[in-house]
Amino acid sequence: VAVAIDKSLPDEEIVSLAKMGDTDVVFVSDQYYEKVKKKATRKVYNLKDFDDILKEGRKYLKEGKNEFAGYEIIPEKTAAILFTSGTSGVSKGVELTNKNIAFEIVHTSMLFSPKGGTLAVLPFHHAFGLVVAIFMIMNYGQPIFINKSLKHIKKNMEEFGPQTMFLVPMFVEYFHKQIWLEIEKKGKTKVFKRLMKSTDLLRKAKLDLRSKIYSPIRQVFGGNLEYIICGGAALDPMYVREFRTWGIEILNGYGATECSPCTAVNRIYHHKDGSVGHLVPGIEVKATEEGEIAFKGELVMKGYYKNPEATDDALIDGWYHTGDLGYVDEDNFIFLTGRKKNLIILSNGENISPEELEQDVARDDAVQEVLVYDENGRIVAEIFPDEAHLGDTEYFEKLKSKVNKGRPIYKQITRIKLRDEEFIKNASMKIIRYKNIPGMMPAIDKKEDAE
Structure with missing residues (x-):
């Protein structure tokens, strides 16, 4: 079973996911060999360098060895565990057969x-x-x-x-x-x-x-x-x-x-x-x-590895x-x-999909990234502008009016916030909502972000 892990994650998280996936061998390129070796426990990992494995494989081919050729492939058997990169902050190992x-x-x-x-x-x-x-x-x-x-x-x-x-x-x-x-x-x-x-x-x-x-x-x-x-x-x-x-x-x-x-x-x-x-x-x-x-x-996963509750929920x-x-x-x-868990539910019972507003705001060339959320009953659009429009509140107030035009009052943006750095993202380059929205704490959700 192959367990794929994001090399850009913090060292501690790489080790944590490797343990979560019950890995026996870690395959790394030369660039990351020493880094992983320092964090790995010999009782858990047997590290191999990619270049060494390639050399060994070429040697096997040259010598005509074929002991792996007759390896039985069982359709229902787990082939890979891929960790979800959703925005709820809790990784789950997806078992694909x-x-x-x-x-x-x-x-x-x-x-x-x-x-x-x-x-x-x-x-x-x-x-x-x-x-x-x-x-x-x-x-x-x-x-x-x-x-x-x-x-x-x-x-x-x-x-x-x-x-x-x-x-x-x-x-x-x-x-x-x-x-x-x-x-x-x-x-x-x-x-x-x-x-x-x-x-x-x-x-x-x-x-x-x-x-x-x-x-x-x-x-x-x-x-x-x-x-x-x-x-x-x-x-x-x-x-x-x-x-x-x-x-x-x-x-x-x-x-x-x-x-x-x-x-x-x-x-x-x-x-x-x-x-x-x-x-x-x-x-x-x-x-x-x-x-x-x-x-x-037949495309649907076997389940989440060693997580029956999450599997039953999904x-x-x-x-x-x-x-x-x-x-x-x-x-x-x-x-x-929109996303089910991202819905903004107002006190009057109206539901708003933040993605709808985000898409309209993002159409403006001056907007690099945008996140829409509820802040004490007000709809806020937080924007990371391009370099030419950093701090240009007047420009984005006009943009707010443009986006709000023709919308019901409950669907209108009431406040613009400008930021001078990119939003925190996951490996799929999606903005992680809970890490960027003030006061929002990570929660275990029934569903991970669809990729």
């Missing part, structure tokens, strides 16, 4: 035809970054280029020219912002927006000039990028539309570690803007009476309850409206 992972690879492979390789930028302890972005591409026999580090993404894209990339919304938003900043620097914003409208109209008339007109934008990604499969969090449909205009299709998907992870995804010729995707083959979906999205089928009659609110339309496309 051989069948779960194989089912995910086969069924997601039916939806795409990747060619020309991909650049892997998501962490391998992340179910999306491992099962979909690595295993699925391996199933196609296509090359995978491993990103050296986040600061090398631009350089690596230029070097490898990937055709497909698997990203979380943070990356899409970052690339989008950088592209528009370059356009603004050249004083071409109005001209470029008119050009985008024109090319969209021409495309509707079956005249597609995007590859020629937007070639400089495609060069930012190495020149070959055709598809971005995006998951891990909600993505504003505006990004999908604008990237499509530039000739790059964003296929928004949805899932959870507990579902191996992908349960829905938009296809190249079968998509709906604003949706997190169409249900993948072989899995069932429903929205409960409360509006919570739930899944059932799996009800075989249905995994995601904690996400939304609905399923008549074509089996899934739409999300």
